[in-house]
Amino acid sequence: MSAETPDYRDTVFLPETDFPMRAGLPAREPEWLERWAQIGIYDRLRERGQGRTPFILHDGPPYANGNLHIGHALNKTLKDMVVRSQQMMGRDARYVPGWDCHGLPIEWKIEEQYRQKGQDKDAIDVVEFRKECRRFAEHWIDVQREEFKRLGVTGKWDDPYLTMNYHAEAVIAAEFMKLLMDGSLYQGSKPVMWSPVEKTALAEAEVEYHDHTSHTIWVRFKPVDGALDGASVVIWTTTPWTIPQNRAVAFNPTISYGLYEVGTVQENATAKPREKLLLADALADAVMASAKVESHSRLRDVSAEELSGLMLAHPLRGVEGGAGEWDYDVPMLPGDHVTEEAGTGFVHTAPSHGDDDYQLGQKFGLPMTYNVEPDGSYRADLPIFGGEAIILPDGKDGPANVSVIKQLAYAGALLAKGKVKHSYPHSWRSKAPLIYRNTPQWFAAIDKKLDDGMGEYGDTIRTRALTSIDKLVKWTPQTGRNRIFSMVENRPDWVLSRQRAWGVPLTCFVKKGARPDDADFLLRDARVNDRVIAAFEKDGADAWYRPGFKETALEGVANPEDYDQVMDVLDVWFDSGSTHAFVIRDRADGAPDGIADLYLEGTDQHRGWFHSSLLQASATKGRAPYRGVLTHGFTLDEKGMKMSKSLGNTIVPAEVIKQYGADILRLWVAHVDYTADQRIGPEILKGTADSYRRLRNTLRFMLGNLAGFSEAEKVAPADMPELEQWILHRLAQLDHKVRQGYDAYDFQGVFQTLFQFCTVDLSAFYFDIRKDSLYCDAPDSVRRRSARTVLDILFHRLVTWLAPILPFTMEDVWLSRFPSEDDSVHLHDFPVTPADWLNEPLAAKWEHIRRARRVVTAALEVKRADKTIGASLEAAPVVHVEEAPILAALKSINFADLCIVSDLSLTADPAPNEAFRLAEVPGVGVVFELAEGEKCERCWKILPDVGTHKHPGLCARCDAVVSNA
Known part of the structure; x- marks a missing residue:
C-alpha cells in the first residue's frame, strides 16, 4: 500500500x-467447577426439571479404595454425557453418585495395618474394627469425589449414597430378611470358591483367572474284586490335594473306552510292563506317552454296562499311617460332565471340592468331607497330611500337593506326574489362588417357587430374572443380553454369606441343635425383623455386634438361650444389588416404582452388579430394577495391550487432566467406540x-x-x-x-x-x-x-x-x-x-452446486501449486457445464462468490480438451483465466471497476459501504 x-x-x-485461541484448560477448568458450585447448578437443574419426565441413571457404586484409574474416568464421563444430554433434551435427568463401602478390600487394608503393628485383628473389638474400616472408606470417598468432580461430572455430590450409611444398612438388612421370610434363604454345605489367604468365600464376580502352574497326576484306582482282569481305572487331576477327599470316579456312557496293556516302558517310568489300564480310546495314546510307555496294545472294548456299578478301592487305602481313613470303596458313576477333551476319560470326584463333583454327589448320595480348614490347610487330625497347607498365607503353593503325590507313589497308585500351566481362578483382591471348599454357607434358592404376590414375571428368582432380561430390559449393545441370559440360565444358587467382619450381617437367628432342613431352624418373626431395622436406622449395622443385641431383638418373641445369632456378613454384591431400594425407591430424587431408566457399567458387570441387582430385585421386587443396561469395554494402551504398572503403560486420569484438561479426556471418550x-x-x-x-x-x-x-x-x-x-x-x-x-x-x-x-x-x-x-x-x-x-x-x-x-x-x-x-x-x-x-429440493440443488464447486476449487489448487496465482481471487475461470439443469442452478446464484474468485463465466459450450476435469464429477470442465482489473484495497477482489469510484482503490460494493459509513 x-x-x-x-x-x-x-x-x-x-x-x-x-x-x-489457546484453551488453557488445566488452569481454567477449576474456575468453572467453582462457579458451578457457587450457583448450585445441579439443584438449579432439579428446579427446572419439575414437571418433566424423570430420567434416572443409577450409579453403579465404585469401591472406596484408592485413586481413580482410566476405567473410572471412562465410566463416569459416559454417565455424565448421558445425564447432561437427557436433561438438555427436556427430561429431569437425576444422577446420585454412590460408593460401595463394605467388603474385603477395605477389611484387608485395615488388617495389613494391624499386622504391621504386630497386632492380632481377632483380638480387636469387632465394633472398633468396623469403625476403622468406616474411617478408611470415608477418606477414599472424599478423595474420589473430588477426582470425579474434576472430570466435570455433575451430580448430587453433596448427598451421595453410601452402602455404609445407616439407612442403607437398614434397607440391605430388610431386603435380606425378605428372603428369610419367603423361604428363599437356606443354609447348605456345598463347595464354594474359597480364598485361603482371605479366609472367606468369594462370589463369581470376585474371581479372575490368571495363568498358574499346577502339579498334574495320573492315578490308578483298582477294582476291589479284581474285575476287568484287575485293570486300573486311571484318573487325571491338576489338584492332587483333593485326592484324600475322593468319593467316586465318574465316566461318560457315550465315550468309547478300552482295556489296554502296557508293553515296554522307559527306565524311569512308574508304569509297569503288562499292567492293564482302563482308558478312553481318544486319550489312551496321550496317557501312555505321559506315563513314559514305549509300546502298548488295546485288548478289547469296555462297555458302559461293565463300568456301571464297578467298585474301586481308594488309592490311599492301606497306606502306612493312614489309620484306616481311606479304607472305603469308591463307586464308578455316570456323569455328563466327563469329556474326551483332556485327561483319561475318567474324572476323580471329590464332592466337597468342585461343583460338578458336588452335583454328582447330590444325585447319588455321596458323603461330604470336611478335611480343609478356612486357612487352606488340612484339618489337624487328618492322618499323614494333618495341618499341611494347600495355599500358604502369601498365596504360594503349600506342601499339601507334593505330600499327596508322595503318598500315592508309596501306595503304588501313581501312574505318572507332571506340571501344567493353565488358567486358574484367583482372588481379584489378594491375587492369590483359590480353592473349591465345602463349607456351611447361606444361599438364596433361585429355583424355589415363591408365593409372595409378585409373580407377574415368574414364580422363581431365576424365571423372573430371565423374563426381565428378555422382555423388560433394553440391552446396549444387544450382545449383553445373550451374555447375561446364559449366565443366569446356568448359574447355581446365590452364596450370600462371607466369613468377615466389615459388612452388613446376615440378620437372622438359628435354633440351637436344629438341623438346617428342620422347619424351625430359622426364626421367622416380623417383630424381630422390625426391631433389627429400627436398630440399624439408629446406630447402623454395628448394633448387631454390641453385647445384648440378641436379647433385645428376641425379647417377648423367643428365648434368647435357644438361638444363635448368625455372625457372617452379606456378600457385598448383595449390598450393591440392593441399592435400587435405598436410592431409587427411598430417596426424594428417586422414582416411586424403584426402577432406573439406565444402569451403565463395564462388560464385566454382566456377572457383577447387573447380575446381583437383577437377582436381588427379582427376589424382592419381582423384576429387574432397570429398564436399560448400557455396557462399555475395557481401556487398553495404544498397542492394544492391557494396562499394568509393571509394563509402565498406565494412563492416569489426573495426569491427562494436568497436561491437557478434562475436556480433552472427555473428547477422547466421545471419539472412541466405547462399546468395544x-x-x-x-x-x-x-x-x-x-x-x-x-x-x-x-x-x-x-x-x-x-x-x-x-x-x-x-x-x-x-x-x-x-x-x-x-x-x-x-x-x-x-x-x-x-x-x-x-x-x-x-x-x-x-x-x-x-x-x-x-x-x-x-x-x-x-x-x-x-x-x-x-x-x-x-x-x-x-x-x-x-x-x-x-x-x-x-x-x-x-x-x-x-x-x-x-x-x-x-x-x-x-x-x-x-x-x-x-x-x-x-x-x-x-x-x-x-x-x-x-428443504429437500433445495438440498438436492445444492448438492449439484457443491459438486461443481469442487471442480473449480481443484482447478485453482493446481494453479496455486504451480505458482500461476497466489490466491483464488486472482482467477476468473470459465466453467463449462453439460447438463442444462445444473447450469441453470449455477446461474441462479452468485457462483463466483461460492468459488471465492473475482469473476466467473458459465457456459453450456463443450469444454475444450485442456479444461480441468474431475472424474467423479462428469459434465463439468474448468478453463483457467486470470481476473481482469485492479485489486480492491478493501476486499481484495480483482475487478474492472476498481478506480472508477469516489474512493479510487475500491470496488463498487466497498465504495458504497465506506461512503455510507
Missing part, C-alpha cells in the same frame, strides 16, 4: 472476541487435542463474527439467500441426528456428525464463502444480516449440542457471548428446530 493510498483496514468488519475395548496413549491424546483445537477455532470464528449482533438484525429464513437456507436445512437434519444419537447413547456418532459439519460444511465451505460478506458487506445488507442470523442460530445449537461432551469449553463459549453472574449453558435445553427448515 503506497503512501497516497488510504488505509481501509479500519473499515473492514473483522471478528472481535476475547475468546482465546478402546485404546488410549500419548499419540491418541495428541490427535484428540488436535480435533479439539479445530473445533475451538470454529466456535471462535462464530463468536468473533457475532460481536454486536442484536434481535433487530435478524432475517426471516424465507428472506435469506439460498446458501443460508441450505445451512438451516442441514441444521434441521442435524437436530434429528443429534437427538437420535444422544437417545441411543451414541456419543461417537454425535461428535463425529458435529465435527464433520463444523470442519467440512462450516469451516471449509460456509465460513470460507461468507467471510467476504461478513467482513466487507454493509452492516444493513440482507446477505450479511442473514449470515449473522445463521451464525446466531448455529451458535445456540452447536454450543448446547456439544455441552454434554465438552462442558467446560461450552460454558466458556457461552459466557464469552452472554456474560452473567448466574447463567450457564447447562441450564439451557437444546433449541427447538423448526421442521420447515428441511
Whole structure:
C-alpha cells in the first residue's frame, strides 16, 4: 500500500472476541467447577426439571479404595454425557453418585495395618474394627469425589449414597430378611470358591483367572474284586490335594473306552510292563506317552454296562499311617460332565471340592468331607497330611500337593506326574489362588417357587430374572443380553454369606441343635425383623455386634438361650444389588416404582452388579430394577495391550487432566467406540487435542463474527439467500441426528456428525464463502444480516449440542457471548428446530452446486501449486457445464462468490480438451483465466471497476459501504 493510498483496514468488519485461541484448560477448568458450585447448578437443574419426565441413571457404586484409574474416568464421563444430554433434551435427568463401602478390600487394608503393628485383628473389638474400616472408606470417598468432580461430572455430590450409611444398612438388612421370610434363604454345605489367604468365600464376580502352574497326576484306582482282569481305572487331576477327599470316579456312557496293556516302558517310568489300564480310546495314546510307555496294545472294548456299578478301592487305602481313613470303596458313576477333551476319560470326584463333583454327589448320595480348614490347610487330625497347607498365607503353593503325590507313589497308585500351566481362578483382591471348599454357607434358592404376590414375571428368582432380561430390559449393545441370559440360565444358587467382619450381617437367628432342613431352624418373626431395622436406622449395622443385641431383638418373641445369632456378613454384591431400594425407591430424587431408566457399567458387570441387582430385585421386587443396561469395554494402551504398572503403560486420569484438561479426556471418550475395548496413549491424546483445537477455532470464528449482533438484525429464513437456507436445512437434519444419537447413547456418532459439519460444511465451505460478506458487506445488507442470523442460530445449537461432551469449553463459549453472574449453558435445553427448515429440493440443488464447486476449487489448487496465482481471487475461470439443469442452478446464484474468485463465466459450450476435469464429477470442465482489473484495497477482489469510484482503490460494493459509513 503506497503512501497516497488510504488505509481501509479500519473499515473492514473483522471478528472481535476475547475468546482465546489457546484453551488453557488445566488452569481454567477449576474456575468453572467453582462457579458451578457457587450457583448450585445441579439443584438449579432439579428446579427446572419439575414437571418433566424423570430420567434416572443409577450409579453403579465404585469401591472406596484408592485413586481413580482410566476405567473410572471412562465410566463416569459416559454417565455424565448421558445425564447432561437427557436433561438438555427436556427430561429431569437425576444422577446420585454412590460408593460401595463394605467388603474385603477395605477389611484387608485395615488388617495389613494391624499386622504391621504386630497386632492380632481377632483380638480387636469387632465394633472398633468396623469403625476403622468406616474411617478408611470415608477418606477414599472424599478423595474420589473430588477426582470425579474434576472430570466435570455433575451430580448430587453433596448427598451421595453410601452402602455404609445407616439407612442403607437398614434397607440391605430388610431386603435380606425378605428372603428369610419367603423361604428363599437356606443354609447348605456345598463347595464354594474359597480364598485361603482371605479366609472367606468369594462370589463369581470376585474371581479372575490368571495363568498358574499346577502339579498334574495320573492315578490308578483298582477294582476291589479284581474285575476287568484287575485293570486300573486311571484318573487325571491338576489338584492332587483333593485326592484324600475322593468319593467316586465318574465316566461318560457315550465315550468309547478300552482295556489296554502296557508293553515296554522307559527306565524311569512308574508304569509297569503288562499292567492293564482302563482308558478312553481318544486319550489312551496321550496317557501312555505321559506315563513314559514305549509300546502298548488295546485288548478289547469296555462297555458302559461293565463300568456301571464297578467298585474301586481308594488309592490311599492301606497306606502306612493312614489309620484306616481311606479304607472305603469308591463307586464308578455316570456323569455328563466327563469329556474326551483332556485327561483319561475318567474324572476323580471329590464332592466337597468342585461343583460338578458336588452335583454328582447330590444325585447319588455321596458323603461330604470336611478335611480343609478356612486357612487352606488340612484339618489337624487328618492322618499323614494333618495341618499341611494347600495355599500358604502369601498365596504360594503349600506342601499339601507334593505330600499327596508322595503318598500315592508309596501306595503304588501313581501312574505318572507332571506340571501344567493353565488358567486358574484367583482372588481379584489378594491375587492369590483359590480353592473349591465345602463349607456351611447361606444361599438364596433361585429355583424355589415363591408365593409372595409378585409373580407377574415368574414364580422363581431365576424365571423372573430371565423374563426381565428378555422382555423388560433394553440391552446396549444387544450382545449383553445373550451374555447375561446364559449366565443366569446356568448359574447355581446365590452364596450370600462371607466369613468377615466389615459388612452388613446376615440378620437372622438359628435354633440351637436344629438341623438346617428342620422347619424351625430359622426364626421367622416380623417383630424381630422390625426391631433389627429400627436398630440399624439408629446406630447402623454395628448394633448387631454390641453385647445384648440378641436379647433385645428376641425379647417377648423367643428365648434368647435357644438361638444363635448368625455372625457372617452379606456378600457385598448383595449390598450393591440392593441399592435400587435405598436410592431409587427411598430417596426424594428417586422414582416411586424403584426402577432406573439406565444402569451403565463395564462388560464385566454382566456377572457383577447387573447380575446381583437383577437377582436381588427379582427376589424382592419381582423384576429387574432397570429398564436399560448400557455396557462399555475395557481401556487398553495404544498397542492394544492391557494396562499394568509393571509394563509402565498406565494412563492416569489426573495426569491427562494436568497436561491437557478434562475436556480433552472427555473428547477422547466421545471419539472412541466405547462399546468395544478402546485404546488410549500419548499419540491418541495428541490427535484428540488436535480435533479439539479445530473445533475451538470454529466456535471462535462464530463468536468473533457475532460481536454486536442484536434481535433487530435478524432475517426471516424465507428472506435469506439460498446458501443460508441450505445451512438451516442441514441444521434441521442435524437436530434429528443429534437427538437420535444422544437417545441411543451414541456419543461417537454425535461428535463425529458435529465435527464433520463444523470442519467440512462450516469451516471449509460456509465460513470460507461468507467471510467476504461478513467482513466487507454493509452492516444493513440482507446477505450479511442473514449470515449473522445463521451464525446466531448455529451458535445456540452447536454450543448446547456439544455441552454434554465438552462442558467446560461450552460454558466458556457461552459466557464469552452472554456474560452473567448466574447463567450457564447447562441450564439451557437444546433449541427447538423448526421442521420447515428441511428443504429437500433445495438440498438436492445444492448438492449439484457443491459438486461443481469442487471442480473449480481443484482447478485453482493446481494453479496455486504451480505458482500461476497466489490466491483464488486472482482467477476468473470459465466453467463449462453439460447438463442444462445444473447450469441453470449455477446461474441462479452468485457462483463466483461460492468459488471465492473475482469473476466467473458459465457456459453450456463443450469444454475444450485442456479444461480441468474431475472424474467423479462428469459434465463439468474448468478453463483457467486470470481476473481482469485492479485489486480492491478493501476486499481484495480483482475487478474492472476498481478506480472508477469516489474512493479510487475500491470496488463498487466497498465504495458504497465506506461512503455510507
